[in-house]
Amino acid sequence: xxxxxxxPGPLSVPEGAIVSLNCTYxxxxxxxxxxxxxxxxxxxxxxxxxxxxxxxxxxxxxxQVDKSSKYISLFIRDSQPSDSATYLCAMKTGSARQLxxxxxxxxxxxx
Amino acid sequence: xxQVTQNPRYLITVTxxxxxxxxSQNMNHEYMSWxxxxxxxGLRQIYYSMNVEVTDKGDVPxxxxxxxxxxxxxxxxxxxxxPNQTSLYFCASSSMSGAKNIQYFGAGTRLSxx
Numbered sequence: 001x002x003x004x005x006x007x008p009g010p011l012s013v014p015e016g017a018i019v020s021l022n023c024t025y026x027x028x029x030x031x032x033x034x035x036x037x038x039x040x041x042x043x044x045x046x047x048x049x050x051x052x053x054x055x056x057x058x059x060x061x062x063x064q065v066d067k068s069s070k071y072i073s074l075f076i077r078d079s080q081p082s083d084s085a086t087y088l089c090a091m092k093t094g095s096a097r098q099l100x101x102x103x104x105x106x107x108x109x110x111x
Numbered sequence: 112x113x114q115v116t117q118n119p120r121y122l123i124t125v126t127x128x129x130x131x132x133x134x135s136q137n138m139n140h141e142y143m144s145w146x147x148x149x150x151x152x153g154l155r156q157i158y159y160s161m162n163v164e165v166t167d168k169g170d171v172p173x174x175x176x177x178x179x180x181x182x183x184x185x186x187x188x189x190x191x192x193x194p195n196q197t198s199l200y201f202c203a204s205s206s207m208s209g210a211k212n213i214q215y216f217g218a219g220t221r222l223s224x225x
Contacts, residue, residue, distance in 0.1 A: 008151060043115070043152070043201050043216030071112065086197035088153065097142055097161065097205070097212050098169070 006102030134202030
């Protein structure tokens with residue numbers, strides 16, 4: 001069983017929809033949780049960063065962490081065609097430098 | 112502009128022919144890392160380096176070598192490439208200060224081994 005599970009999609013939504021992307025994990029030592037966005041033919045770029053449980057909002061994006069359920073989510077409100085990308089969750093323990101990534105969810109927002 | 116630069120972006124080679132993929136960062140980061148990305152498997156770490164002359168294996172190091180002779184450069188070496196090393200490779204770097212370890216990625220190198 002992988003340490004981090006992520007539904008690969010693909011996920012296709014109409015413009016303006018609310019998108020929910022999710023990851024589950026098995027290692028209870030993970031404390032830092034990230035979402036990376038990867039456009040086609042590009043490297044991943046950091047989108048959201050959260051520490052421990054709770055919500056974090058940045059514009060149209062909200063990252064949510066539920067450590068009791070070992071479940072993290074990324075919500076995108078008022079989705080735009082420019083949001084079309086692969087979204088990767090990543091996480092790490094407190095002291096480690098190494099990140100553990102999910103396999104990524106491919107999202108397409110249709111105009 | 113802060114960036115991680117990988118070269119080449121695309122490479123087709125044959126089994127057994129040694130190759131090197133270069134990686135350079137201009138952010139004075141201590142930590143550098145190589146990943147491979149395969150469909151359904153996500154990003155898997157090959158090797159990482161926490162500073163000059165300090166390297167260590169990641170999750171999938173077999174068939175790869177690295178070196179860190181200078182802080183800015185972290186080349187990935189395939190001494191005898193095989194078809195199962197056909198993949199998309201990413202170099203990343205981050206600062207060692209603080210706990211966050213926000214990694215900055217290069218644009219990727221798509222390697223095909225025939």
